[in-house]
Amino acid sequence: MTPASVDPAASRPRPATPTDVSAAIAERRRRENRRQRLLVSGVAALLALALGLVWLVRFSPLLSARQVEVRGASMVSQDQVVEAAQVPLGTPLATLDTQPVAERVAGALAPVEKVRVTTSLPRTVRIEVTERTAVFLRQSGSQYQSVDHAGVVFASSARPTKGAVLVRTDTVDNRLLSDIATVVQSLPPQLRGQVQVVQATGPDHITLALSKGRTVVWGSAAASDEKVPVLMTLLGQKATVFDVSSPGSPSTR
Numbered sequence: 582m583t584p585a586s587v588d589p590a591a592s593r594p595r596p597a598t599p600t601d602v603s604a605a606i607a608e609r610r611r612r613e614n615r616r617q618r619l620l621v622s623g624v625a626a627l628l629a630l631a632l633g634l635v636w637l638v639r640f641s642p643l644l645s646a647r648q649v650e651v652r653g654a655s656m657v658s659q660d661q662v663v664e665a666a667q668v669p670l671g672t673p674l675a676t677l678d679t680q681p682v683a684e685r686v687a688g689a690l691a692p693v694e695k696v697r698v699t700t701s702l703p704r705t706v707r708i709e710v711t712e713r714t715a716v717f718l719r720q721s722g723s724q725y726q727s728v729d730h731a732g733v734v735f736a737s738s739a740r741p742t743k744g745a746v747l748v749r750t751d752t753v754d755n756r757l758l759s760d761i762a763t764v765v766q767s768l769p770p771q772l773r774g775q776v777q778v779v780q781a782t783g784p785d786h787i788t789l790a791l792s793k794g795r796t797v798v799w800g801s802a803a804a805s806d807e808k809v810p811v812l813m814t815l816l817g818q819k820a821t822v823f824d825v826s827s828p829g830s831p832s833t834r
Contacts, residue, residue, distance in 0.1 A: 645673045647704035656692040656712050656736065665689035666698075666708055674700040686710065691735040716762040717746040717779065719753070730766065732759030748779045760784050760802035767805035772813065800826025 649668050651659040665686045669677070679698035686696045686708060695711040713735045715727035720741075727736040728748070732755045741747060746765050750757060761781055768776065781787045789797035797812060799805075808825040815823045820833035 644675070644703050646670050646677055646700070646706050648706070650701075650705055650707045651710070652707065653710045653712065657690050657710070661690060662686055662693075662708055662710060666706075668706050674702065674704070674706075677706065679706075682706070682708070691733070694729065694733075715742070715745065717748045717765050718742060719748045719750060719758070720778075726753075728758050728762065730759075730762045732756065732762055734758070744774075746773060746776055746779060748781070750781045757781055757784055761787060763802040764789075764799055764805050767809055769809065769813075772809070794821060796822050798822065798824040798826050804828055 646668055647670060649663050649666065651662045654662055665688075666682050667685055668682055677700060679700070683696040683698045686698075687693055690710075692712050693710045694713045697709040697711075699707045699709075701707055713727075713729040713733065715736070716730050717728055718741050719726040719728050719734065721737075724737045724739060725741045725745075725747075726734045727738070728734050734753055746768075748758075748761055748765075750761070761779060764787055765773070765776075765779065775791045776789050777792060778790045779787065780790065785801045787799045787801065789799055791797060795816075799808065807828040811828045811831050812823060812825045815825070815831055815833055818833050822834045824832045824834075
């Protein structure tokens with residue numbers, strides 16, 4: 582049996598012709614052009630999406646202020662807060678300046694001590710108020726004025742609140758009322774319950790009228806925390822006047 586002969590030339594790779602090279606270059610260019618078109622299309626789509634989001638957030642009526650929600654109000658009504666706030670309805674939430682809203686509420690409503698304004702998508706403006714707390718009542722004629730820790734008069738009523746400390750002053754000077762608040766807040770419950778009225782003619786002349794005809798000369802609000810334990814000790818003595826204006830050297834008579 583005669584072995585088959587193999588042509589060595591047939592096993593060698595065929596050399597590339599100019600036509601083959603041109604086709605390969607053309608194909609590579611088509612692929613590069615396709616990638617560039619895809620890249621440009623992707624960038625354009627992302628840019629369009631970004632512009633659409635900017636329009637939606639900053640200009641679209643879909644995300645604008647449509648309703649006002651009030652929290653924390655009891656002494657003032659929700660309607661009063663909304664009226665004082667003057668929220669510019671229709672303004673996109675992203676561009677709404679909340680600081681002026683808070684300032685309007687705090688400035689118009691005396692019982693409100695703090696205001697926090699936030700926004701909630703898609704259309705809500707939320708106003709959270711913290712109302713003042715009365716430390717004492719200042720008697721003014723037939724009215725009783727509620728005064729907070731900062732000496733701010735924020736409400737008035739015809740009847741005193743049960744258990745409230747009553748105060749009489751000739752003025753509504755904020756510093757004086759604030760000093761009185763410091764004194765009242767320093768009193769422990771067992772002593773506060775004995776106070777019938779606090780009288781003050783000035784920041785350095787604060788006195789407490791206690792039950793059983795006793796009087797405490799408190800002086801100024803300075804060192805109030807030091808004066809309390811001294812007074813509690815003195816009250817065990819038989820006297821009607823207890824002077825703790827200088828807690829380092831108290832006296833009785």
